[in-house]
Amino acid sequence: MTVTSSSPSPSLRHLITGAGGFLGSHLTDTLLAQGHHVTGIDNFVTGSRDNISHLQTHPNYAFIEHDLTKGLPEQLGNKGGKPNRFDRIWHLASPASPVGYVKHQVVTLKVNSCVAMQLLELAEAHKSRIFVASTSECYGDPLEHPQRETYWGHVNSVGMRSMYDEAKRFMEAATMAYHRERGVDTRIVRIFNTYGPRLAINDGRVVVAFITQALRNESLTVQGEGRQTRSLCYVEDEIRGFLALMDSDYHLPVNIGNPDEVTMIDLAKEIRELCNSKSQIIHTELPPDDPKLRCPDITLAKDRLKWTPIVSRREGLKRTIEFYRNKLGL
Numbered sequence: 001m002t003v004t005s006s007s008p009s010p011s012l013r014h015l016i017t018g019a020g021g022f023l024g025s026h027l028t029d030t031l032l033a034q035g036h037h038v039t040g041i042d043n044f045v046t047g048s049r050d051n052i053s054h055l056q057t058h059p060n061y062a063f064i065e066h067d068l069t070k071g072l073p074e075q076l077g078n079k080g081g082k083p084n085r086f087d088r089i090w091h092l093a094s095p096a097s098p099v100g101y102v103k104h105q106v107v108t109l110k111v112n113s114c115v116a117m118q119l120l121e122l123a124e125a126h127k128s129r130i131f132v133a134s135t136s137e138c139y140g141d142p143l144e145h146p147q148r149e150t151y152w153g154h155v156n157s158v159g160m161r162s163m164y165d166e167a168k169r170f171m172e173a174a175t176m177a178y179h180r181e182r183g184v185d186t187r188i189v190r191i192f193n194t195y196g197p198r199l200a201i202n203d204g205r206v207v208v209a210f211i212t213q214a215l216r217n218e219s220l221t222v223q224g225e226g227r228q229t230r231s232l233c234y235v236e237d238e239i240r241g242f243l244a245l246m247d248s249d250y251h252l253p254v255n256i257g258n259p260d261e262v263t264m265i266d267l268a269k270e271i272r273e274l275c276n277s278k279s280q281i282i283h284t285e286l287p288p289d290d291p292k293l294r295c296p297d298i299t300l301a302k303d304r305l306k307w308t309p310i311v312s313r314r315e316g317l318k319r320t321i322e323f324y325r326n327k328l329g330l
């Protein structure tokens, strides 16, 4: 994937946590293509070696396999050695699907709280700019629609999404505190549902679940009646939004997502058609606290970042289907 965006300056040193994940690996590819140096960290708790295997011999890429919940690695100064300095830190490490964060509840809490604070300290010490990946889940099951950044959210603090939602809300609070009190140069993105090649097949997220089911002519599992909505952003657009935010001077959270809203039942039908599949659609149980509606208001991103998504859902789905058709050998 090549994302066209003007590079802030030639060859900066970037650190990406969660570099083996879906977004981390696409961001890495884009930064390397722009001539930057990238160091990636991951322990593959939900990421995949496959996502970064093509980078092994890249001259500007280094990879550290490390569990950040055990502390920062030596290369970042953990054991008193001389740490590497990075111009930009991207904190993307976290389980990010409902299946993933329920499976790794404590890790999800730690990586978005203790680890985030260690990275904020690192950014302060090294005068790095730091970007943290927050989420539309901060809005919970929203009572405002579409969701603007000014909406405070409607989150169940002890529910089956709370380990993710509350950890991300904490991370936003921590990031703002380091910015206000310590002058750290921070950016906060609220990511809305993003899809594309390299999403893990078994992490339960809807686009890949429907695509793999349709390609295998298995039943498409629509949870509940399927009237709940999501607004799907193609990964290339999302990464372009990340870069625009990182290059901006804006410190408060910014929604990056595609406001093209769709019900899950319509999405199932669309994917079935695009896959030329004979799959049936069946209805399964709706998970607890599943947000009923989700759609970003992206006025802020349009105004401040001059960013807008450009890949249509149909085009993005076609590209994604092609990727999984090849991956599954179908």
Ligand code: UDP
Residues within 6 Å of the ligand: 097, 098, 099, 193, 204, 205, 206, 207, 209, 210, 221, 222, 223, 224, 226, 228, 230, 264, 286, 287, 290, 291
């Ligand atoms: N969903 C579904 N079938 C599936 C997986 C998910 O109908 O096999 C629904 C789920 O109930 C939710 C939406 O798709 O309403 C998006 O789920 P996902 O896990 O992708 O992410 P979320 O937006 O809930 O974090």
